[in-house]
Amino acid sequence: MDKNDSASGTNVDEIDLLDIFRSMGRSIAKGIKASGKGILISIVFLFRFWLPLLLSVILGIGASYLFKYLTPPSYHSDVVLRSNAGFSSDIISHVNKLHKYCKDKNLQKISEAVTPVKDILYDIKDIEAFWVIDNSNDGIPDEVDYKRKHNVYDTINVRMQDRLDIRIKIRDPKYLTQIRDGLISYINSDSLFSQRNILRLRQSREMLKRIDYDISLLDSLQKVKYFEETRNIQPKEGGQMIFLQEHNTQLVYDEIYLLYQRKQALESELDLHQETTTILSDISIPSRRINGGKYYAIRLVPILFTLTLLILILYTNRKKISGVFEKYK
Secondary structure (H helix, E strand, C coil), X not given: CHHHHHHHHHHHHHHHHHHHHHHHHHHHHHHHHHHHHHHHHHHHHHHHCHHHHHHHHHHHHHHHHHHHHHCCCXXXXXXXXXXXXXXXXXXXXXXXXXXXXHHCCCXXXXXHHCCCCHHHHCCEEEEEEEEEEEHHHCCCCCXXXXXXXXXXXXXXXXXXXXXXXXXXXXXXXXXXXXHHHHHHHHHHCCHHXXXXXXXXXXXXXXXXXXXXXXXXXXXXXXXXXXXXXHHCCEEXXXXXXXXXXXXXXXXXXXXXXXXXXXXXXXXXXXXXXCCCEEEEECCCCXXXXXXXXXXXXXXXXXXXXXXXXXXXXXXXXXXXXXXXXXXXX
């Protein structure tokens, strides 16, 4: 009796599973069929109303070029700076004060910071600083975080602490050089950055003196060791000579070479990076405005196409929509 019940239960379970799989198969088939039908209806609908949809695209392109000629031109260019005194985060925060002044149209503050020339002042649209991102943390800059979406906790793709990118947006590109000069002066004249830079230069010079002193000591030590080793050369049978302390002299050579490498690095730092910042990549005069016909077309064409499509769908189903309103009236 128990065995029959057990066998019966097994059969019921198998039947239930088969029903579930059949139901799933029917649902998937219905879904595929409905999707195919929906795609076919959409294609037929688009072919049926191709003319108004095409006109919406043409209208969007025409409106884009109309906006291009009605709006003042806008250009942008970037300058990449090396932060010589302190972290680039401080300079980014300092420069982005100008970004806030531009948003608030605070011409007085912009004038004090960048340029007092009114013709240039009224042409400035924005000045904003961004992080430079080093993918794979190999010390090579890879991209600029213009969208400010970089994860600060990412330990593989990191923000570079010794450089930053500044983007200048302007109506007339001929003023970019003057704005660049005013911007560099604005950064270098900051009292905190200036004090940090003076301290950096002083410490580098002191370190350079110490390295020169250590090199002279090691050089003297090398001469003494050479003299001692020469005295310790012992003749062997057959007239051959044997050196007993050659290894120690080689160690002194390595230390001298390392000190010379550090000296050269400090000399390069003092010669090439005297100011608070150094220009690594200068601005370039753009040949095209950023708000051209393509700029507006990317935005206007999809909007007009979608609106036209919605109107056509509503027009085609107007009787069904009227029936629904009548039903719930």
